[in-house]
Amino acid sequence: MPHIPKPERGEYAPYAIMYIDLLPDDGQVLQHLRKNLDATLTLIRSFPVEKLATPCAPGEWTIQEILIHIADTERIFAYRALRIARGDTTPLTGFEQDDYVPASRANEREIESILAEYTAVRLATCTLFESFGEEVFNRAGIASENRVSVRALAYITAGHELHHVQSIRENYGE
Known part of the structure; x- marks a missing residue:
């Protein structure tokens, strides 16, 4: 797998540093995506x-909703990566996560169905990123009105998952 250094400031929206900083600076982000799954x-x-369909507090997402949120977001990030990798310069719109979660109906689903979807999304994401040549990783485009490589x-995909897993550990224990 290619060595992919951490992105530099200016390659992502300011909010994303909270996700990027959760990963080591070892250039092995693709291995982290697989291992973290x-x-x-x-x-x-x-x-x-x-416990999986019960929120830790009123108004909070359940674990099942968090998992679907991670999968939905990962799909969007992978789509953005694909478009940019293929040289598409069309600015990509954002999305409202708080609208996606209730629409997912995650709490009405069986956990094994959610985990199967989660796994399929992650494996597809890994396969996509692993298909890119090293030169592709420095390509950048516009998503949610911000430059992103x-x-x-x-x-961001790997760190977003870690962020939510930390939250699950803190709010639900292990």
Whole structure:
């Protein structure tokens, strides 16, 4: 797998630093995407099923909603990466995560269905990023009115998952 250095400021929206900083500066973001999938699945399977569709506090997302949010967001980040990698210079619009979560109906689903979807999305994301030549990772485009590089999208995707996994650990324990 290619060595992909962390993106530099200016390659991503200011908010994304919180995700990028969660990853080591070892250039192995694609391996982290694969490794983190296993860690996340193990964590989720450690909880009793009844806890997965119960929010930690009123108005908060449930674990099932968080998982679907991560998968939805990952799909969008991967789509952006694909468009930019293929040389598409069309500015890409943002999305409202708070509208996506209730529309997902995550709490009405079985956890194994959610985990299967989560796994499929992650494997597709990994396969996409692994298909790119090293030169592609420095390509940049506009998404949500901010400049973003393909490598930044890889790091943001991995860090976004880590951010939510940390939140699950803090709010639900292990």
